[in-house]
Amino acid sequence: MSSVRKIIIIAALDLRGTLSDRQGAFFIFALPLAVIFIVGLVVQQGGNQVRLGLLDNGTGPLAAHLDQTLSRSSTIKLIRYHGRASLDVAVRRSDVDVGAVIPSSYDKDLMGGRVTPNVDFIALPADRSIVAQRGELEAIVSGEEAAVIAAQTAAAQTGKPVAAALAQARQLQGSSVSNRATLQRIGHTSTRQGFDYTAPANMILFIFINSLAAAGAVAAARAAGIIRRMLATPTTPGTVLIGIGAGRLAIALVQAIVIITVGTLVFGVAWGNPVGLLLVVLLFALLSTAAALYVGATAKSFEQAIAITIPIGIGLGMLGGCMWPLAIVGPTMRAFGHITPHAWAVDALIKMGARRGLGTIVTDLAVLGGAAVVAVALATRRLAKSLAT
Amino acid sequence: MRHLSTVVVIATKDLALRLRDRSAWVTAFVAPLALAAIISMALGGVGRHPHVTVAVVDDDHGALAKVFVNAVAAPPLRALMTVTPVPSIAVAEDRVRTGAVNAAIIIPAGFSNQAALDPPRLAVVARPDQLLGEGIARSISDAFMTRTAAARLAVVTTVALSPTTLDQAAIAAIARRAVAAETRDPLVNRTPGRAVPPAAYYAPAMGILFLFFVAGFGARSFLVEQRDNTMSRLMAAPIPAWTIVLGKALATFALGMGSMIVLYASSSLLFHAHWGSPVAVLALSAGIVVAIMALTAFVTTLAKTDDQANGYAGFMTFVLGLLGGNFIATYQLPPTLRTISTLTPNGWALRGFADLGAGVASLHAVAPPLIAVGAFAAVFGALALSRSHRLVRA
Numbered sequence: 001m002s003s004v005r006k007i008i009i010i011a012a013l014d015l016r017g018t019l020s021d022r023q024g025a026f027f028i029f030a031l032p033l034a035v036i037f038i039v040g041l042v043v044q045q046g047g048n049q050v051r052l053g054l055l056d057n058g059t060g061p062l063a064a065h066l067d068q069t070l071s072r073s074s075t076i077k078l079i080r081y082h083g084r085a086s087l088d089v090a091v092r093r094s095d096v097d098v099g100a101v102i103p104s105s106y107d108k109d110l111m112g113g114r115v116t117p118n119v120d121f122i123a124l125p126a127d128r129s130i131v132a133q134r135g136e137l138e139a140i141v142s143g144e145e146a147a148v149i150a151a152q153t154a155a156a157q158t159g160k161p162v163a164a165a166l167a168q169a170r171q172l173q174g175s176s177v178s179n180r181a182t183l184q185r186i187g188h189t190s191t192r193q194g195f196d197y198t199a200p201a202n203m204i205l206f207i208f209i210n211s212l213a214a215a216g217a218v219a220a221a222r223a224a225g226i227i228r229r230m231l232a233t234p235t236t237p238g239t240v241l242i243g244i245g246a247g248r249l250a251i252a253l254v255q256a257i258v259i260i261t262v263g264t265l266v267f268g269v270a271w272g273n274p275v276g277l278l279l280v281v282l283l284f285a286l287l288s289t290a291a292a293l294y295v296g297a298t299a300k301s302f303e304q305a306i307a308i309t310i311p312i313g314i315g316l317g318m319l320g321g322c323m324w325p326l327a328i329v330g331p332t333m334r335a336f337g338h339i340t341p342h343a344w345a346v347d348a349l350i351k352m353g354a355r356r357g358l359g360t361i362v363t364d365l366a367v368l369g370g371a372a373v374v375a376v377a378l379a380t381r382r383l384a385k386s387l388a389t
Numbered sequence: 390m391r392h393l394s395t396v397v398v399i400a401t402k403d404l405a406l407r408l409r410d411r412s413a414w415v416t417a418f419v420a421p422l423a424l425a426a427i428i429s430m431a432l433g434g435v436g437r438h439p440h441v442t443v444a445v446v447d448d449d450h451g452a453l454a455k456v457f458v459n460a461v462a463a464p465p466l467r468a469l470m471t472v473t474p475v476p477s478i479a480v481a482e483d484r485v486r487t488g489a490v491n492a493a494i495i496i497p498a499g500f501s502n503q504a505a506l507d508p509p510r511l512a513v514v515a516r517p518d519q520l521l522g523e524g525i526a527r528s529i530s531d532a533f534m535t536r537t538a539a540a541r542l543a544v545v546t547t548v549a550l551s552p553t554t555l556d557q558a559a560i561a562a563i564a565r566r567a568v569a570a571e572t573r574d575p576l577v578n579r580t581p582g583r584a585v586p587p588a589a590y591y592a593p594a595m596g597i598l599f600l601f602f603v604a605g606f607g608a609r610s611f612l613v614e615q616r617d618n619t620m621s622r623l624m625a626a627p628i629p630a631w632t633i634v635l636g637k638a639l640a641t642f643a644l645g646m647g648s649m650i651v652l653y654a655s656s657s658l659l660f661h662a663h664w665g666s667p668v669a670v671l672a673l674s675a676g677i678v679v680a681i682m683a684l685t686a687f688v689t690t691l692a693k694t695d696d697q698a699n700g701y702a703g704f705m706t707f708v709l710g711l712l713g714g715n716f717i718a719t720y721q722l723p724p725t726l727r728t729i730s731t732l733t734p735n736g737w738a739l740r741g742f743a744d745l746g747a748g749v750a751s752l753h754a755v756a757p758p759l760i761a762v763g764a765f766a767a768v769f770g771a772l773a774l775s776r777s778h779r780l781v782r783a
Contacts, residue, residue: 023700031707038711041723088581092747094720099581121576124584134576135528139535141575146539153543157559158550169546179538180510181494181530183523187486187516302699303606307412310602311420318427323716327518329431337431 003239010230010243015250027213028255032206033262039202039323040195040267049077050133053096053122055087056080060107066119066144067102075136091122098123098133110148111162139179147173195267197325200349203259204284204342205322207252209313211288214248216305218296222386241383245289252285272352276361280352283368284345290375297379297386316340321347341371395628399636403610404643416602417648421595422655428595429588429660441491441522442471444481451501457511457533461494470525478514485514491522494530508541510534532574582748588662589746590718590739596652597677597735598715600645601706604682607641608689609698611780616695620781630781634774638682645678665745669752673745676762677738683770684709684734690776709733719743734765 018024056067071078079096081087087099099122103109109118119141123130150173151166158165221227230240260277263269271277292309299305317323319333320342326334337343348364407413445461447454462472473490475481481493497509511530515523544560614620623633653670656662664670688705692698710716712726713735719727720743730736741758 021700023704026704027707031711035711035716038722038726039717041726042717042721091581092584093744094585100576101579119576120579122579122581124580132524132528135524135531138528138574138576139531142532142535143538145575146535146542149539150542150546154546154550157547160550165546165550168549169542172545172549173538173542179531179535181527181534182510182512183527184512184514185517185523186482186514301412303410304412306699307415307420307602311415311424311599315420315424315427318424318431324432333431 003236006235006239007243007246010240011246011250014244014247015254018251019254028206028210028251029258032202032255032259035206036195036198036202036259036263036267040198049075050098050136051079051096052076052137053079053081053087053090053099055082055084055099055101057104058102058106059104062110062144062148063102063106066106066141069140069144070100070137073136073140076140087122091124098130098137100137110145111152143173143179195263195269196353197350199259199263199267199269200271200353201322201325201346203256203263203281204320204345204349205313205317206259207255207281207285208288208291208316208342209310210255211248211252211285211292212295212309212313213292213306214251214289215292215295215299215309216302218244218293219299219305220302222296223301238384241293241380244383245293245379248289248292249285252288253281256281256285270353270355271349272355273358276348276352276358276365279365280345280348280361280368283365283372284341287341287368287372287375290372290379294375294379294382297383316342319343320345341368344368344371392629392632395632396636396639399623399633400639400643403607403637403640407606407610407640407644413603413606413644416599416606417644418651421592421599421648421652424595425588425592425652425656425662426660428591429656429662432587432591440469440471441525442473442489443522443526444473444475444484444490444493446475446478446481446493446495448478448498449496449500453501453537454496456537457496457500460533461529466529470529482514485516485519488516488519491515491519492526494526583663585718585720585743585747586662587718588656588660589664590743592652592656592660592662593649593664593674593742594715594718594739596649596674597681597713597738598706598710599648600678600681601685601702601710603645603648604641604678604685605689605699605702605706607637607644607682608685608780609695609702610637612689612692612695612698615782624781630777633781634777638686641682642678645682646674649674649678663746663748664742665748666752669745669755670742672752672759673738673741673755673762676759676766677734680734680738680762680766680769683766683768683773686773686780687769687776690773690779709735712736714739731761734762737761737765 018028052070054067054070056063058064058067070076079090081090081099084101087096087101090096091099099120101120101122103118103120106118119137121134121137123134147166147169150169151162154160154169155162155165227240260271260281264271295305295309295312299308319337320326320340321337322342326337326343326346329337344364344367348361348368351360351364443461445458447458458472458474460466461470466472473484475484475493478495481490481495484490485493492513492515495512495514497512499509500511502508511534513523513526513530515526611620614623620633624630650671653664653667653674657664684705685702688701689698692701712729713719713733714722714730715735719730719736719739722730730740737758741755741762744758745755
């Protein structure tokens, strides 16, 4: 039997064994897709409504009108509270994004022309999203006050009753187009939102984690003497080594194909240039396989391999921007994250997804290629040494 | 009493064996601390003291445009943003594209016309990835436009109510009168107390995640003892079977609690992660250690082989970890997933730890999470004990 045939048999056996195993299928396909779905939902919900906890202590018609306007706003999801303490707890627990309190003196203050702020805005300090959420609330409260101020001014000018002027001002206010700034987005993005981020990021995370988990199987096979028995047949260590590696590489590639397909069809993810995507996946799968073989050749037992690989897989994923975009962390952590191949792979996939040219990922590919060469060389040396002993 | 010493001997021996293996140290102590450190360093500074640079183009040159330019460059906003005046829209767009500024605000010609109900609006220009810059620029522009709308609304309301036509001087007088009343922020900032810092959430979250592995190795040690024939030797000794179960469980409990306590102490010292009341933290830690031990032991009794037990435990760890909020904080989950998280013991425990970290809860206030975690421990512990003959057999 030729060496190539032996390699194919070893790899095919590994691939078939893993894919036919329900547990294997769960970790390779179901878990990554579930994570993409859940994290994608979490990331996407940020763009929706502001969850506003409202404590309405108002007693007059103006407070009632403000309450009504808030509850009708399409940008606000209103959750009512009946005490300041429970509202504070809700904000601290993030049950709501921010809170607001309409005071009992709201009508009196406004009709009396009081020019100090009177609606309490309750938010945790130093949260970047607060600026926009405060803006939503401020716009509505200012709008309500604007109608009252306009009515008072017009009533003073014309001698008409304030109530009639208020009705007129609200009618005119309702017919105005908008008091919001227009928005124009230009240029390229360096990050993506929702599933467009979570699908590529988690594909990279799980290719690495699942490949590394194979280290446990390699360590167990070594400990059980299976590899020794393979070597007792007329098969060279090189053939066994390439066969094991090819099997794990095939599993990583099948996993990537499934995630890309489901990502496109179910989550509507745009992956961009197929050549760039293929190169990134191939290089990353290759270096993940090499890392797995290295750990598998080093660990003494299945338990030891799993104890090492799971934290390493999760930790590198965190550092490399697979669990949150590196765009949101500080410059030091961003630079530190690029010690991992994950960061380069995610960067490249994000650029491809944003339909930027193949030329923009040359550096990323070069780093991944370099890392893959080093990883394969180290793993080959280590595994060959462990097979020889 | 004689049996108690047997339990202690088995527990001590089991614990010593576990600690002799370096992987137990990694799983129980090093990994959760390292991952909590990464999260703390990566997310600890996120969102703190945001600052952006915004270009402003004045194509209007009117009085209101000047008020806006002065307002955005005024001291209250300096901590939040640096304003750079630029001569044209083209220059502003170029700076937005290159990332020299986070966003640009364009004041269009005609913006200062007070007599129109719908004058040209301010425009924000930003790159799609500059969400913070865009958010701040939009928020400031919206707030200014809404406030100045009162003056416009006063003019048009007066015009609508007035039987006579107003001249420019009258319009300006009405606008001035309205502006005097409305150029203010209608909201008063109040803080509800301390937020849950990422380290105070993710340190227990990572600790609990690795408890599944600690408990898993403990439960599978029964199967390993069966495989290596050491279980039959233990059973040949004149001791009841329950002492073996209790002894091994005690070893796992000690390692699990040790892991949580080390994580508590080290994350508090190293990252200033404030976990809250120590008594409540210890009670909740003990509860979740026992609940996870019970769950893992039950799952292990369902397995026929060591491999199968590994698979089941791995499946359970990741599903519960994902749904319970070990990877994504429960307070960031959408409402449905938050509800689902209450079906998991780790979800309840993390809810308790989050409340403790936020200073919301004391010992008596973490009663609901403690009761829920205790219920999981009781139900799955009883199920595991009813099937314990599968673990303690020759």
